[in-house]
Amino acid sequence: GRGLWLRVFARTEATGWVLGDPQRVAQIVTNLVGNAIKFTKTGGVTVELSRAAGTPGGRIVISVQDTGIGIAADRLERIFQPFAQADASIAREFGGTGLGLSISRSLARLMGGDVGVTSRPGEGSRFELRLDLPQADPPGDERADLRVERAAPSRPLSLLLAEDNDVNVLVIEGMLAPLGHCITRVRDGAEALAALRDGNFDLVLMDMLMPVLDGLSATRQWRALEAAEGRGRTPIVALTANAFDSDVQQSLAAGCDAHLTKPLSLAALLQALAKYARG
Structure with a gap:
């Protein structure tokens, strides 16, 4: 009932096909979006798919940007530990990030990629899933x-x-x-x-x-x-x-x-x- 918006779009250069595990990618993005919604009281969440310029093959970047509470610089790495919370008072109000971010990073690394974050308290957070995937022919269907x-x-x-x-x-x-x-x-x-x-x-x-x-x-x-x-x-x-x-x-x-x-x-x-x- 918070009236948040969710915007999902792909950059125009994000065309063509790459070969990857769609279920794992979906799980990571679902975790990142769920986490963003949890820590956003007003505004919303933007999900963007792009292809990294100047990289060989099929590097794709899926970013999840929220207008939420943000995270202090010294805590950015800790949030990827299981059951870490940005702040005890925030944990009480919003519940922990639980295993979502930890699992997301592990899945990304299993696929040879990574999940990173940039954030400032009060200004929201931007999580990025980066994957280097081999380019592929379009599927027959x-x-x-x-x-x-x-x-x-x-x-x-x-x-x-x-x-x-x-x-x-x-x-x-x-x-x-x-x-x-x-x-x-x-x-x-x-x-x-x-x-x-x-x-x-x-x-x-x-x-x-x-x-x-x-x-x-x-x-x-x-x-x-x-x-x-x-x-x-x-x-x-x-x-x-x-x-x-x-x-x-x-x-x-x-x-x-x-x-x-x-x-x-x-x-x-x-x-x-x-x-x-x-x-």
Whole structure:
């Protein structure tokens, strides 16, 4: 409820393809963005992708800049230690950075890169993920992605997003809001059921792991209520960190129409909307 903004953009020179581990990169960026949001009371967070000039091959830089509380110079390296906090009073108000930054740096170094930070107290912080990745040919399905974007729903959809993780919400809103879709966000399965009773949604994006009432239970209860009250069927797409067959089967058995695995790609999201949304 702090009304923060999230801006995500790529520099014009950041084109072409490099070969890397997209899941690890997504985990690092998610950690950095989550950390930035946690320590930002007003303003917002800017994520920028660029290619480092004058470097051979494919050095990419992903920076996460916030308008938050900032970090004193003598504490900049300490924040990468597990459970380090910038300041005891800040720790009480915002909670620790926990393992997020420590894991992010470790993952980056495993890939031959690094995470660095520049900051001043009161002026926000800028974290940079730097990776030297080999340049690569475009994958064969790049044309398929373009086809998917053309197949995206042509009209604005009314979507219910049931997701307790604020970073995931910002990522999904960042992908779908610019396309004109209206997103109603709830934090758990009980809130999702209440919203479904009151609203009329073209599609539900339902996280499976939520507090109070999980996504599987909420989906089962809603399908039972639809049947009991003779309501039209609302499409529900499961969101989960697991791609195991058993998880997919569980989601479908509970009454979900499809199953998407995080980190979500725009292509997969648009494909699901085009295929399953009402209308």
